[in-house]
Amino acid sequence: LRLMDALMGVKRGVPGATLPELKQRRVAKRDTPVLQVDEPEEPGGRSDVAVDNPVPTPPFLGTRVVKGIQLKEYAGWLDENALFKGQWGLKDAGSIEAEGRPRLRGWLDRLHTEQLLEAAVVHGYFPCVSKGDDLIVLDEDGGERTRFTFPRQTRGRRLCLADFIRPEESGEVDVIGFQVVTVGSRIGEATAKLFEANAYREYMELHGLSVQLAEALAEYWHARVRSDLGISAADPASVDGMFRTEYQGCRYSLGYPACPDLEDRAKIADLLRPERIGVHLSEEFQLHPEQSTDAIVIHHPEANYFNAGGRR
Template identity: 75%
Template structure:
């Protein structure tokens, strides 16, 4: 039942928590007018190998497998962690005993069952910066689209748009863009594992597909650079 309070009864005073006061940080004054960081604007504009987009299909796994972030896979995707108590194997021991053997098994399966369809669409486009916007231009010089990026509120107040020639310079810069995929077959295999209640295999294959896409993006970015 509900307990009714006694009329006139007072609750004990709450104990005041003693919180150590943080040292006050002087607020940086907000600059008046438009802001731009100190990023240089006189670097030579690179000449792209072509303008527009190209499609590359059938990228072999061995070309981008070395770009796989194992820690992101084992810790973030597979949840491979040492016990907090300190008893039992360390994280590195788990990697050697469980992580890498299962990873090798999955990579072999992906290869033998032909589950990967790695492909990239990439290209180079004329552009210029307008404040915090990167404006991508068409062949006729008209605006095609724009990306608005945040600016740091402190420090150097960097913004990605600062790394491209500003519109007022009268010069056109170039931006490289890419989209990557590891294909749909691996997604279908993941869905089949889920439907079969093979949850560990499902989670591992799904996590691996995510990190292989990241590895492909890193690998192609390095090629573009």
């Protein structure tokens, strides 16, 4: 934001306005070259993830659409640290309190009064099993409806997202959740108008807030899912604990290391039909409006974030 303010000052001819000097990148010199050596894959098959955890009973099978979710319902799930420091570039506590919080209150009031938010969710529960590295979503008759293939760690615990689902050979059927949430297209249209008007500071603030509000809605709905599945007793008392995922289960968004294949979004879209809440998938497998997220929701007590390219 400071850089954009300086740029606009120069562009408008404000006396004394200058751009900051470029910082020189410094790379430490090495006496010897670094050799890239592929580490050998450690032997072993499936990870040691438990397969005897209780399988919860979902409130329904299939999908449901929920519209008209009010800002007050999910605003408390806003990750202010990610917003102030990550999106708005406010690095110290003083600037956050003196500048960040007042502007946040102003933006939230404006979003409410101008009705720029259209929060909606489409979610569902489906029977499933796993086979090797595959998550197999079943239809009502027990046949295969669709299949996701996930990467497995080659070292350490050898985790794979499919390991958190009952294996097919167990003879038991598990349950998997999927969700797509959006705060709608109006807020994106408002940010575009700010950009066209060269109001870059306001654009960056509103864009950053819109992205974090979509995440807040996703966190809020994941908590609803845990409650529906009867596993919310492990939820922490504080919102900070929620952001540290100190609860049972995990919400995996596509594109992250455990499920990196964005083409899998087409499978989620086929299951949930998110166009019912105004969300569409582009040819590049991006969600539109931008302020939308999708996720695979797993209930297993050991489910957590991990890098499929290495150790836990």
